Amino acid sequence: MAHTVTGKLNKAATQFQAGESTGFGIRIGEKHYNRESGQSEWTNYKAAVFAKNPNQIAFYQSALVEGAIVSVSGESIKIDRYQGQNGEILTLEINGARIEFVESPQPQQQPQAPQGYAQPQAPQHPQQPPMQQRPASPPGYQPPKQGNAAYQQNGFPDDEIPFG
DSSP states (O other), X not given: OOEEEEEEOSSOOEEEEETTEEEEEEEEEEEEEEXXXXXXXXXXXXXXXXXXXXXXXXXXXXXXXXTXXXXXXXXXXXXXXXXXXXXXXXXXXXXXXXXXXXXXXXXXXXXXXXXXXXXXXXXXXXXXXXXXXXXXXXXXXXXXXXXXXXXXXXXXXXXXXXOO
């Protein structure tokens, strides 16, 4: 059965040599709300993807950076157990992993135009007619409350709604 996980890389992928290929280790954490304990918890995933082609290696080096959103799929999942400082740690290892999607974070600075070149101007749009005003609400009408009431009733705070 195929498995797919999408998440944000909190650290850049680790690069290692694997014979004639270059490997990239990816770690993804997925946060969810545990209704039984009333706390947020994490499910940790790890995967390795490999490349031989220099262009593919360069792409992985530039794309699998901190902050990138990555979707990884694989043919199976294996539970990896090890002892951490605070007890046993479980990580789900995606076997036969391949990257389905990657979106690297955009640089924060806008590129500067070389001196002597004019910046492109924003297109001019004809002025649009003013919008009509909404009619008054009927007597006794109360607008809906903010937030998702169904999640709030089931114990999910607005900022901790799971996306599972």
